[in-house]
Amino acid sequence: MAFLRFVRRVVTAVTGAAMIAGVLRLRGQGGVPPQTGGWRELSGPDHS
């Protein structure tokens, strides 16, 4: 019985840790997009 209880606790701890790690890894976003500016194609002066 004591062994089974130990196994159950280990499984619970590992599952809990994996869930917390998963949430920490996947949540949020990587930053704030630029509020100004934009893309423009390279033209003549850019090639000098």
Add this chain to the structure above:
Amino acid sequence: MRLAIVGCGAVGGSIARRMPSGTIDQLILVDQKRADDLATKLGSHAKSAASVPPDVDVVVIASRWGSQTALARQAIRTGASVVAVADSIEDVRGLLALNVEAQERGQTIVVGAGFSPGLTGVMALHASSWMSEVDEIHIAKVGTGGPWCARQHHRALGNPGLDYRRGAWIPRSGGSGRELSWFPDPVGSHDCYRAAMGDPLLIAQLFPEAERVTARMAATRRDRMTARFPMFVPPHPDGGIGGVRVELRGWTEGRREIVVLGSAAPPAEASATVAMTAVHEFVESTSVQTGSHPLASLVDPQQFLRRLATQGLQTERFEGAQ
């Protein structure tokens, strides 16, 4: 000139279809599944073969990751130069390691002649000409080409990437280091993460004095969750639109400057355009450096970008951010 293309998937097939028949005497296609059909469609100047014949001048290697070093070694030993569309760390390392043998045999190996690596290095070298000093180069890419590119993307996200820091290589966990990267329209913004990409190995050769070189790829939550498992769903035939982005940080006339260049295109088509242009540059050049080198160190970046633009692969610059 006799040109062989090894691997006729999304990239190799596109190169074969778009290579003007007037520029080469014979095109040899090497691919177990697709070479016969493709050669028939292309006409009399193209033929299929089980392996690269010994009398070929240039071999374009567009085969799956992990196979390119052995193919390149075989090609230089039969007297051919190589243009390799390699993007995995193993392939890029292996191809660079052939430098001495390629020099001894008087052959050239162009390493990373695709969208990323390839165009990214040319962009970086071109942008560096606007700055007095470059100390950081950060590469990001989004999207995949054909099925093997998608498999490589999946594999790269589950394996450690390499950051270059003041001459040292630091392994960083794949899928870590989230950073929001802004790509040219219509791609827009994507969260990008570290991955096992070949770009830093080549960029560090171009900028050995740089303090930091990093590479990231865009990924979704599902990509990151499943990166360490086998691919459960077969990859798509083509991944659609993608993009690359190169950010240089450094100094110009005593003030800090950041230059960002990018390009948006379907990755397989873009890689084919870069490789095809590299072959043309190689054929037209009168004095080609022997050995194994990144694409950017073998071409004039300005001229190369102009040639790509005439073929529809446009480079853009991000401007105006505070």
